[in-house]
Amino acid sequence: MPAAISVENLFASYDGKTVLNDVSFSIPRGASFALLGPNGAGKTTLVSILCTLRLPDRGTARISDFDVVRQPTKARETIGVVFQDSSLDDRLSAWENLEFHGLVHGLAPRLRRQRAEDVLALVELTEWSDEIVRSFSGGMRRRLEIARALMHQPTILFLDEPTVGLDPQTRQRIWSYLERLRREQHLTVLTTTHYIEEVESADQVCIIDHGQIIVQGTPADLKAAHGSRWLHVVPRDEATATEIAARYPQVQRLGTALALPVPDDAMADAFLATYRTRLEEIRFQEPTLESVFLSLTGRELRDRADGQRDAQRNAGRRGGQR
Structure with a gap:
């Protein structure tokens, strides 16, 4: 069977700046595929092309074996999209929003x-179907x-960032819905997210940065090949931070914290023997997708969340989650 999504040598640019640079990948039908990358990595542009919302400069993309440039209408019939920003009509009820969507897709009244x-x-x-959104x-x-x-x-x-701004309980509930759909309907799911722990169980994870795919594979394979044990510390003062950075060239600065790859226990023991009394916080991180991302890009994905996301989270907390 053809792949659910197939991308070959895709290029895209804005105002002369390359946003996607020779991107290629394939997603089997029924797979869960996670696309990870910092803001500006090219995720939104890539998803926009796959959803037929914009055209690539070069290359091909096929959705359910339909070319998104030559057969956009056919491609759209096979996809559902949950955008990062809400696109519901909040003047209508829940039922009316669904009714309108069904009309757009030409569904018969009974269906x-x-x-x-x-x-x-x-x-x-169900019990809120007639409530105004x-x-x-x-x-x-x-x-x-x-x-x-x-x-x-x-x-x-x-x-696209389906659970941003939601509390952990609601996030878990949403993922349980999606996993049930995948099992029962063989649904293919492509997710972009800042919550890396949410895609630890994905079939495939693709990390994209500066418009290029850095690595792709199963979470287990990526952690085995690129994951590292990291030591995260918060120095008591800038002088200590500067000294550590000079002594350990591989250190990564994460705001006020520093992250050092730990190749073995001897390195950790030597480091702590020298600096333990000059640190406010110490914690170890075993290999995770977060550490894979840090190793490959030099930064943490969640630290790239912008002020708008923070505002959305706060708004979600104030509004409550039913």
């Missing part, structure tokens, strides 16, 4: 009703957006 009932039940919003919490809105994206029974689902 629209059945699909709306099914997806509302999936995301546990404006009254919904951030978590309820995100669940409704997932329901709307599934109305026309797509085979591929794009999730």
Whole structure:
């Protein structure tokens, strides 16, 4: 069978600046695929091309074996999209939002009703179906957006930062919905996220930076090949930080903290013997996807979250999660 998503030698630019540089990858049907990268890495541009919202400069991209440039309408029929920023009409009820989406996709009246009932039940919003979306919490809105994206029974689902601004319980609930869909409907899911722990169970993880794919593989393979044990410390003063940076060239600065790769226990013991009394905080990090990302890019993914995301999280907390 053809791949669910196939990208070959894709290039894209804005105002003469290359945003995607010879990007190629393939996603099998039914797979969970995580696209990780800092802000400005090219993730949004790549997803926009795959969703037929913009054209590439060069290269090809196929969705369910439909070319996104030559057959955009056919490609759109097979995908559902949950954007990072809400696109619901908050003047309408939950049911009316789903009804409108069904009309856009040409679903017959009986099928629209059945699909709306099914997806509302999936995301546990049946009892709020007639409530105006404006009254919904951030978590309820995100669940409704997932329901709307599934109305026309797509085979591929794009999730752009699907759980940003949500509390841990709501985030877990959303991922349980998606995992159930993958099992029951063989749905292919492509996710971009700043919460790396959410994609530890993904089938494939792709790290992109400066418009290029750095590495791709299963989480286990990436951790085995690129993961490192790291020592994270917070020096008591800048003089100590400067001294450590000079002594250990591989140190990474993460705000006020420093991260050092730890090749063996002897290195850690020697470091702590010298600096323990001059440190405010000490913690070890075993190989994770976060450490893979840090090793390959020199920075932590979540530290790149911008002020807008922080504001969204705060708004989500103030609004509460039902």
